[in-house]
Amino acid sequence: GQRITLPLAGQRLPFTVAGIWRDYARQFGAIVIDASVYRRLTRDTRVTDAALWLDAGVAPAQAIARLRESVHGGQRLEFAQPGEIRAASLRIFDRSFAVTYLLEAVAVIIGLFGVGASFGSQALARTREFGMLRHIGVTRRQIGLMLAMEGALVALLGVLAGLTLGLSLAMVLVHVVNPQSFHWTMSVHMPWGLLAALASAVVVAAALTALLSSRAAMSVDAVRAVRDDW
Incomplete structure (x- = not known):
């Protein structure tokens, strides 16, 4: 209008x-x-x-062959189906962001190393706390579950912050940077299922990392852990 x-x-x-x-x-x-x-x-x-709409039952390859034979210089004509154009565009787009996926994997690995180092040092510093908990009847399994929950909560906080920041940056890229740089727009589609799966995997990985990095401190004998307090 x-x-x-x-x-x-x-x-x-x-x-x-x-x-x-x-x-x-x-x-x-x-x-x-x-x-x-x-x-x-x-x-x-x-x-x-030119754009052509084929009748029902007409195969694209058959129509292309007929056009090449019936049009003068038909061998120099270029044909492309919508699906092929879309697939080629998406391949180019994905190739452009291949380094982004690599950076995501590196960021996750570095984050897990950070979680492991942090909880490992915390577990060593909290050795006496674990020993006292063992004295009052808390089992190693319960202490491990507590550490795993702490790691999961820390990772969940990081995931929520990352999703919020990432969504904000995505909106800026799609609605501001992309039109100004490439002069075309795109629809926004959020893969909630994939994001939920990745977020859950990161949280679980952080919980396991926190648990594994704290096992050394939990293995110290409970009596030796609190001997300085006696």
């Missing part, structure tokens, strides 16, 4: 926007005008691009 003005054949002509859609054929915007209207306004009868 918006009214716009387009420069055609050396003059600026008014048009009404009938609709907007996204395709994968080009990285820049394009304006589609009825062919008869365009020819009447510009006197330009050349054709360099």
Whole structure:
């Protein structure tokens, strides 16, 4: 419904926007005008691009072969199906962000090392606390469960902070940086299932890391752990 003005054949002509859609054929915007209207306004009868809708039961390969045979210079024509264009675009897009996935894996590994070092040092510093807990009847398994829960809670806090910050950055990239840099927009789709699975995996990994890094401190004899307090 918006009214716009387009420069055609050396003059600026008014048009009404009938609709907007996204395709994968080009990285820049394009304006589609009825062919008869365009020819009447510009006197330009050349054709360099065409879109074909096949009848039911007609295979794309069969239609391409017939067109190459029936059109002069048909062997020089380039054909592409929407699915192929979309797949190629997504491959290029994923290849551009391959380093991002590597950085994500490195960040998770570094985070787990940090959790392990932190809980390992905490466990050594809390040896007497563990010994006293053992004296009052707390088992090693219960202490390990407590440490695992602490590691899981710390990881959960980090996951929530990371998701919040990541979502904010994603909105800026999609709605601000992308239109300004590439002059096209995209729809936002949140893979909640994948995010939940990854977040759960990170929390579980952090809990196991905290537990494993604290086993050395829990293995100290309970009496020896509190001997300085006697």
